[in-house]
Amino acid sequence: MTERSISAARDQDVVAADMVQAFAAIVGATHVLSAFDDRLPYARDRLPFAVFRERAGLLAGAVPQLVVRPADAGEVARVVRLAKEQGIRLIPYGNGSGVLGGAIPLGGEVMLDLRRLDGIVSINPVDAMVTVRAGMNGWAFEQALNAAGFTTGHLPQSIEISTVGGWAACRGGGQASSRYGKIEDIVTGLKAVLPDGTLLEVRPVARRSVGPSIRDLLVGSEGAFGVITELTLRIWRKPEVERGVVLAFPTLQASFDAARAIMQAELRPSIVRLYDAVESAERTADLAQFKAKPILAVLAFAGAEPLVTTEREMALTIAAEFGGEPAPSGPYDHWIANRYVAYSQKWHAAGYFNDTIEVTGNWSVLPELYDSIAKAVRAIYPAVHFGAHWSHVYPEGACQYMTIRLPPMPEADALPLHAKLWETIESLTLDLGGSIAHHHGVGLFRNPWIRRELGSGLDLLQTIKDALDPGNLLNPGKLGLRPAQGAVDIRNV
Numbered sequence: 001m002t003e004r005s006i007s008a009a010r011d012q013d014v015v016a017a018d019m020v021q022a023f024a025a026i027v028g029a030t031h032v033l034s035a036f037d038d039r040l041p042y043a044r045d046r047l048p049f050a051v052f053r054e055r056a057g058l059l060a061g062a063v064p065q066l067v068v069r070p071a072d073a074g075e076v077a078r079v080v081r082l083a084k085e086q087g088i089r090l091i092p093y094g095n096g097s098g099v100l101g102g103a104i105p106l107g108g109e110v111m112l113d114l115r116r117l118d119g120i121v122s123i124n125p126v127d128a129m130v131t132v133r134a135g136m137n138g139w140a141f142e143q144a145l146n147a148a149g150f151t152t153g154h155l156p157q158s159i160e161i162s163t164v165g166g167w168a169a170c171r172g173g174g175q176a177s178s179r180y181g182k183i184e185d186i187v188t189g190l191k192a193v194l195p196d197g198t199l200l201e202v203r204p205v206a207r208r209s210v211g212p213s214i215r216d217l218l219v220g221s222e223g224a225f226g227v228i229t230e231l232t233l234r235i236w237r238k239p240e241v242e243r244g245v246v247l248a249f250p251t252l253q254a255s256f257d258a259a260r261a262i263m264q265a266e267l268r269p270s271i272v273r274l275y276d277a278v279e280s281a282e283r284t285a286d287l288a289q290f291k292a293k294p295i296l297a298v299l300a301f302a303g304a305e306p307l308v309t310t311e312r313e314m315a316l317t318i319a320a321e322f323g324g325e326p327a328p329s330g331p332y333d334h335w336i337a338n339r340y341v342a343y344s345q346k347w348h349a350a351g352y353f354n355d356t357i358e359v360t361g362n363w364s365v366l367p368e369l370y371d372s373i374a375k376a377v378r379a380i381y382p383a384v385h386f387g388a389h390w391s392h393v394y395p396e397g398a399c400q401y402m403t404i405r406l407p408p409m410p411e412a413d414a415l416p417l418h419a420k421l422w423e424t425i426e427s428l429t430l431d432l433g434g435s436i437a438h439h440h441g442v443g444l445f446r447n448p449w450i451r452r453e454l455g456s457g458l459d460l461l462q463t464i465k466d467a468l469d470p471g472n473l474l475n476p477g478k479l480g481l482r483p484a485q486g487a488v489d490i491r492n493v
Contacts, residue, residue, distance in 0.1 A: 003058055004058055004059040004060075004061075004062070004488070005057055005058055005059070006040070006054070006057055006058065006059055007057065009036075009059060009062070009063050010036050013036050013063070015034045015065070015066070016065070019065065019066060019086075019088070019110075020032055020034050020066060022082060022086070023066065023068045023079065023082070023110070026068075026070070026075055026078045026079055026082065027068055027069060027070050027071065027075050027079065031068065031069040031070070031071070031116070032066060032067070032068055032069075033066065033067035033068075033069070034066055036063065038067065039063050039064050039065075039066070039067055039111075040063055041096075042063075042064050042067055042093065042096070042103075042105070042111045042113075043059055043060075043061060043062065043063045043064065043104070043105065044059075044060055044061070044096075044101075044103075044104055045096040045097065045098045045099070045100075045101060045102065045103040045104060045443075046096065046097055046098060046099045046344075047060065047098070047099055047100060047101040047104065047443065047445060048099065048344065048348070048353070048354060048355040048356075049101070049355075049415075049418070049445065049490065050101060050104060050490075051344075051348050052348075052353060052411060052414070052415065052418075055348065055351075056411050060101070060104055060490045061101070061104040061105050061106045061107070061488050061490055062105045062106060062107045062108070062109075062488055063105070064091070064105045064109050064110060064111045065088075065108060065109065065110050066110045066111070067093075067110070067111040067113055068110055068111070068112055068113065069113045069115070069116050070112070070114070070116065070117070071116045071117070072116075072117060072229075073117070073191060073193065073199065073229040073230065076112070076114070076117070076193045076227055076229055077193045077197045077198075077199060078197070079112060080112075080193050080194075080195065080196070080197045080227065080474075081196070081197035083110065083473055084195065084196055084197060084471065084473060087471060087473065088108075088110055088473065089108055089109040089110065089472075089473045089474075089475075089476060089484055090109060090110055090111075090112050090227075090473060090474055090475070091103055091105055091109045091110075091111050091112065091223060091475045092112045092114060092165075092169070092223035092227045092228075092474075092475065093111045093112060093113045093114060094114060094115070094134070094135065094162065094163035094165050094166030094169070095115065095137070095161055095162055095163050095166060097158045097161045097162040097166060098166070098170055098440070098441065098443055099356070099440055099443075100170075100440050100441055100442060100443025100444065100445045100446055101443040101444040101445045101478075101490065102169075102170060102222045102223070102441060102442070102443035102444065102475070102478050103443075104443075104444065104490070106444075106476075106477050106483065106484065106487035106488045106490075107484070107486055107487050107488050108484070108486070109475075112227065114134055114135040114163070114165060114227070114229070115135040115137075115163065116135060117133040117134050117135035117136075117165075117229055117230075118133055118135050118136050118137075119132070119133055119136055120132050120133075120136070120141070120144055120145075121133065121230065123145070123148055123150070123235070125150075127204075128234060128235050128236065129188055129204055129232050129233065129234060129235060130145065130150070130152070130232065130233055130235050131189075131204075131230060131231070131232045131233075132164050132230070132231055132232075132233065133164075133165075133229065133230055134163065134164060134165025134168075134228045134229050134230060134231060135163050135164075135165060136163060136164050136165075137160075137162075137163060138154075138156070138158070138159040138160070138161075138162045138163060138164060138166075138167065139159050139160040139340075141164050142155070142159060145235060145238075146238055149237060149238050150235040150236065150237060150238055151235065151236055151237075151238050151239070152180075152186065152233055152234075152235055152236075153174065153176055153179065153180030153181075153186060153234070153235075153236055154167060154172070154174040154176075154180065154183055154186055154233070155174040155175045155176050155339075156172055156173065156174045156175065156439075157175065157339065157340055157341075157342060158340075158342070159174075159340055160340050164231055164233075165228045165229075165231065167183045168183055168187055168190065168218070168219045168220075168228055168231055169218075169219075169220070169221065169222050169223055169228060169441075170220065170222055170439075170440065170441030170443075171183060171184055171219055171220030171439070171441060172439045172440075172441070173392050173399070173438060173439030175271060175339060175391065176270045176271060176302075177392045177439075178263070178268075178269055178270070178271070178272045178392060178393045178394065179268045179269060179270040179302070180234075180236065180270075182392075182439060183219065184216065184219050184220065185234075186233050186234050187215060187219055187231055187232070187233055188204035188205070188232050188233065188234055189201075189202050189203050189204025189205070189215070189231070189232035190202050190215060190218060190219070190228055190230060190231045190232065191228070191229050191230040191231075192218050192226040192227055192228045192229060193226060193227045193229060194225075194226045194468060195225070195226065195468050195469035195471075195473060195474045196468075196469075200214070200218075200226060202214050202215045202218075204232035217464070220441070221479070222441055222442065222443065222475060222478050222479055223474060223475040223478070224465060224469075224474055224475045224476075224478055224479050224481060225464065225465065225468055225469070225474070226468070226474070227474070239270070239302035239303050239304070239308075240303065240304045240305070241302070241303070241304070241305060241308050242270065242300055242301070242302040242308075243300065243301050243302075243308055243309075243312055244271070244298065244299065244300040244329065244332035244333075244336070245298070245299050245300070245301075245312060245315070245316065245326060245329075245332070246296070246297070246298055246326065246327040246328060246329055246330070246331050246332050247296075247297040247298075247299070247319050247324040247325065247326060247327060248284075248287075248289050248290050248292075248293035248294075248295070248296065248297075248324065248325055248327045249293055249295040249296075249297060249319075249322065249323055249324045250292075250293045250294075250295070250323045251295060251323075252274075252276060252277070252295050252367075252370070253367055254295070254322040254323050254324065255274045255295050255297050255322070255324070256274070256363065256366060256367065256390075257322045258297070258318055258319045258321070258322040258324050259272055259274055259297070259390070259393050259398070260363045260395075261318045261321070261322070262299075262315050262318050262319070263393055263394060263395045264395050265314065265318060267301075267311050267314055267315055268301075268303075268311060269299045269300060269301055269311070269315065269393075270300050270301060270302040271298060271299060271300035271391075272297075272298075272299055272390075272391070272392075272393040273297065273298040273299075273335070273389055273390070273391045274295070274296075274297050274389060274390040274391075274393070274398075275295065275296040275297070275387075275388075275389045276295075276370065276374075276387060276388045276389065277294055277295065278385075278386065278387035278388075279296070279387040279388065279389050279403075280294055280295050280296035281294065282387070283296055283331045283334070284296050284327075284331060286330075287327060287328055287330065287331075289325070289327045289328070290327070293323065293324075293325065296327075296331055297319075297324065298331055298332050298335060299312075299315060300332070301315070344356070347405060350408070351408035352405050352406065352407060352408060353405065353406035353407075353409075353414045353417075353418055354403070354404070354405045354406075355403075355404050355405075355418065355421075355422075356401065356402065356403050356404075356440075357401075357402050357404065357422065357425050357426070358399050358400065358401040358402070358437065358438045358439060358440055359399070359400050359402075359425070359426070359429040359434050359435060359436055359437065359438065360397060360398070360399050360400070360434055360435045360437075360438045361397050361398070361400060361429070361432065361433070361434035361435075362396055362397035362433070362434075363396065363397050363398070365397075365432050365433055365434060366390075366397060366398060366400065368432060369400060369428070369429065369432050369434055370388060370400060372428050372432065373388075373400075373402070373424070373425055373428050373429075374386055374388070376424045376425075376428060377404060377421060377424065377425065380417065380420055380421060380424060381406065381417055381421075383407060384404060384405065384406055384421070385403065385404065385405035385406075386402065386403070386404055386405075387402070387403050388400055388401065388402045388403070389401055392438060392439070399438035399439070400434075401438075402425065404418075404421050404425075406418065419491070422445075423448075426446070426448075426449045427449070430449065430452050430453065435453065436449050436450075436453050442478065442479045442480060443478060444477055444478050444490065445490075446480070447477075447478075447479075447480045450479070450480030451480065454480070458480055461479065461480075461481065462481055462482060465481050465482075472484055
């Protein structure tokens, strides 16, 4: 076993003074972090595996050489050019809220902390768009829009701890994606710095037909193809009303059928959440109605009247056709009150090995996808906690969001089980025609399955990467792309 301890990294740490001075000449000395304890928090994002390692006093990857904090796109471009000239690897960094290791350094990188690129540039109510700098905190952004009477419609659970640029970089999805779409549906334009320091602009227009989408080369690129510095997003009027409804269904299949019928009827719920028996029971234990109909569904409709009431009534009529009946609002009220709360930390602090995996499948395969995965996961470790819900629902299918949790045990026993659970879930998803990711992105933890997911498309991405970044300096080793020479293999533990 190859251990990379934090204490050993501290003892062996060496900072290149000339590198510090070169970056300080661009961003100012106070915006170059060189002290070990200042850099250590950048050694991981929220990848659970990295949390497990840190809990044991170990590193998943490496501590970055430096952290550089540019103030604007011009400074970003100068930093990127300097890095190219000197062969220094860079990782664009938002707030480290990703859970797949996309921001984890693997050896020798400098972190490019973008949070000084802050604030809304302009709100355009005529064209219903907002332009925002990439480092702005997601919650501050949404609150500022709300104050102006708008919403971005992108409301991830991580909104309080993520940046707008990070949303785009990982091709994220918010809780209201069934109505507003994922971030790739919301971004209309962007500005970025390419790996050679060239400035790129994709102008925000209604639609275009001028070849393949340059925008989509950056949205979801996780910093491997360029550094996003500014985004223009669609906005909507802040809903006048939002009405939730709690439903009890006799079976999981009935809830699938009802949700599919609602979406294919062209209704536009802002929230659709279906829960399996495990997660339903956790939320309805004190509600007698769920003894006979144990499957919980939560929907919400938002906008203006009379449309909200009309859509809600139509959805209730459809749900009734599949045995769904209204239930007390408690589960909806609890979810609204806690929608941005992440529960993983409490389990990690208690010594558990908790993780979440989100995949997608079409309606025709979702029942088998769930049943096959649930059976296989429990066969690996019968005492594992496994629960699932479907919270991003579309006419063609849905995201299946799963929680796996192993009880406290020696790390040497837990990590192989954790790896086997990941391998089983991702492989079964591909076997059944699903996609291995809906909104968390790839990072580096999903690298083993990207070849099966993309096929020859991965070769296409590598060709583009090699053309844009021949030195492999911008966030190498992520998205299933070629790692830098000497990079840490985080699975080699």
